[in-house]
Amino acid sequence: xxxxxDGKATSQTIKQEIADEVKHIIANGGKRPHLAAVLVxxxxxSESYVASKVKACEEVGFNSSLVRFNSDVTENELLACVxxxxxxxxxxxxxxxxxxxxxxxxxKITEAIDPRKDVDGFHPVNLGKMILGMPCFISxxxxxxxxxxKRYNIETKGKHAVVIGRSNIVGRxxxxxxxxxxxxxxxxxxxxxxxxxxxxxxxxxxxxxVAALGKPKFLKADMVKQGTVIIDVGTTRVDAPxxxxxxxxxxxxxxxxxxxxxxxxxxVPGGVGPMTIISLLQNTLKAVKL
Ligand code: NAP
Numbered sequence: 266x267x268x269x270x271d272g273k274a275t276s277q278t279i280k281q282e283i284a285d286e287v288k289h290i291i292a293n294g295g296k297r298p299h300l301a302a303v304l305v306x307x308x309x310x311s312e313s314y315v316a317s318k319v320k321a322c323e324e325v326g327f328n329s330s331l332v333r334f335n336s337d338v339t340e341n342e343l344l345a346c347v348x349x350x351x352x353x354x355x356x357x358x359x360x361x362x363x364x365x366x367x368x369x370x371x372x373k374i375t376e377a378i379d380p381r382k383d384v385d386g387f388h389p390v391n392l393g394k395m396i397l398g399m400p401c402f403i404s405x406x407x408x409x410x411x412x413x414x415k416r417y418n419i420e421t422k423g424k425h426a427v428v429i430g431r432s433n434i435v436g437r438x439x440x441x442x443x444x445x446x447x448x449x450x451x452x453x454x455x456x457x458x459x460x461x462x463x464x465x466x467x468x469x470x471x472x473x474x475v476a477a478l479g480k481p482k483f484l485k486a487d488m489v490k491q492g493t494v495i496i497d498v499g500t501t502r503v504d505a506p507x508x509x510x511x512x513x514x515x516x517x518x519x520x521x522x523x524x525x526x527x528x529x530x531x532x533v534p535g536g537v538g539p540m541t542i543i544s545l546l547q548n549t550l551k552a553v554k555l
Contacts, residue, residue, distance in 0.1 A: 267524055268417075270496075270531045272409075275416050276539035280325055283546050287326040290553070299328040300384065300549045301350055301359035305343065305369070306336030310502070311362045318360075321542045327549060330356070340369045344377050351379040358384030358402075358552040360545070381555055384548035387434065395438060398445055402548045407439040409540025410475065410496055415449045419473075419494055419529060422451040427467050429484070429517070430477035431458045435498055439475050464488075476517035486522040495523060495530040498537050514538075 291297060300322050304315045315331065322329035332346060343361075350359045359382055365371050375383075380390035386402035394401035403411075414421060426443045430436030436456065443452040452473065457464050459478075468474055468488045476484045477498035489495065499517030516533030524530050531537055 267527050268529050270413055270417055270529050270536060272413060272531060272536040272539045275413060276543045278416075279412070279543045280321070280546070283325040283543075283550060286550065291326075296357075296553065297326065297328050298549050298553045299330070299355055299357050300545070301330040301332060301356050303332045303334070303343070303346060303350075303359065303361040305334045305338055305362070305365055308364075311364075315362050318542055318545060321546060322549075325546055327546070328355075336366050338366075338369075340373065343369060343374055347374060347377045351377075351382060356382065358382045358549045360385045382552060384545055384552055386438075386548065392433070392438070396441055402551065403442070403544070404434050404438050405541045405544035405548070406435050406477075406498060406537060407442055408544040408547070410439060410498070410537055411442055411449065412543065413496070413531070413537070413540055417529060419449075421449055421473065424452045424472035425455070425470055426452040426473040426475065427455045427457060427471035428475045428477065429457045429464070429468075430475075430479075430498070431456050432477065435477040436475075439477065443473075443475075478517055480517055481515040482517070482519040484518045484523065486519060486526055489523060489526055491526055492528045493526065495527050496537065497531050497533050500533060500538060 287298060302315050302318055304311060319329045319331060350356050361374055363371055375387045378388055380388045383391055383402055386404040391401045395403055421443060428436050428440040440454045440456045443450060444454040455467050457467060465488050469490055471493060473494040475496045475498060479499050479501055481501045481503060495518055497516035497518040500514045502512045503515050505513040514534050520532065
């Protein structure tokens with residue numbers, strides 16, 4: 266029997282848990298968590314991601330700040346902003362929304378963020394700590410997926426997981442988390458990418474597939490065996506003239522045809538997406554406790 270992994274419902278549950286924790290912190294004389302977001306330019310995708318992060322903060326009782334820059338901001342101006350946020354004791358954590366304009370080095374900006382406030386978990390220190398299994402900020406999407414596996418009590422121990430994609434923010438950390446020691450980890454992981462020769466054969470052997478390549482409906486029903494757990498990370502905007510917004514999000518998985526073969530599957534939208542924001546809130550709460 267296929268079971269849908271409802272990321273939206275799970276995220277609502279966790280939001281309530283976080284809101285309760287915030288109430289508890291305040292009742293005990295603690296400080297209200299404060300997340301800041303830095304947004305450069307006015308890219309539609311980035312605008313809406315940041316807007317939903319700010320909204321989520323309000324919902325759980327966090328303070329939030331939005332720092333905006335025009336797309337012609339210089340690298341030095343942005344670095345100065347990062348330094349300011351690093352030393353602002355009211356800000357517990359902050360993110361710089363990517364992508365940045367081409368004239369600004371994302372690497373430089375990311376490395377300038379104080380790792381203790383790096384709630385996106387993109388700083389090399391946090392990535393290094395994650396690899397060593399030390400306490401750290403883990404990037405939001407992989408952390409959200411791990412949380413879904415946990416909440417749905419999905420066995421990963423000894424399973425063969427295929428992760429399609431090796432990006433620094435999704436595929437790579439995902440493959441490390443799944444292969445770590447521990448409950449809801451302990452999987453044997455194969456990482457696939459654009460140079461992988463026998464992707465279909467590998468997928469057919471997988472008990473768990475995490476598709477994070479950004480190619481709409483890439484994973485087809487004939488590429489998976491019966492009973493596979495499918496996590497669809499892909500979110501590609503495609504034109505949809507019939508909709509109010511004029512576009513719709515399409516995942517990396519041919520959901521309709523694969524779903525009947527799966528044991529568990531995440532939909533797009535309403536699967537991994539809502540969990541990404543939850544991770545950011547969880548990381549901010551963690552930053553408060555540091
Ligand atoms: P990315 O940086 O573009 O990385 C894509 C990865 O997929 C690369 O490693 C690439 O291989 C690999 N790939 C591309 N075509 C392939 C193919 N035909 N076969 C096998 N591997 C292939 O993307 P990303 O940032 O990881 O994001 C992936 C997707 O997840 C995107 O659709 C993105 O929008 C979505 N996403 C969603 C959330 C969410 O909250 N739901 C969060 C983050 C990202 P190479 O390394 O060889 O180029």
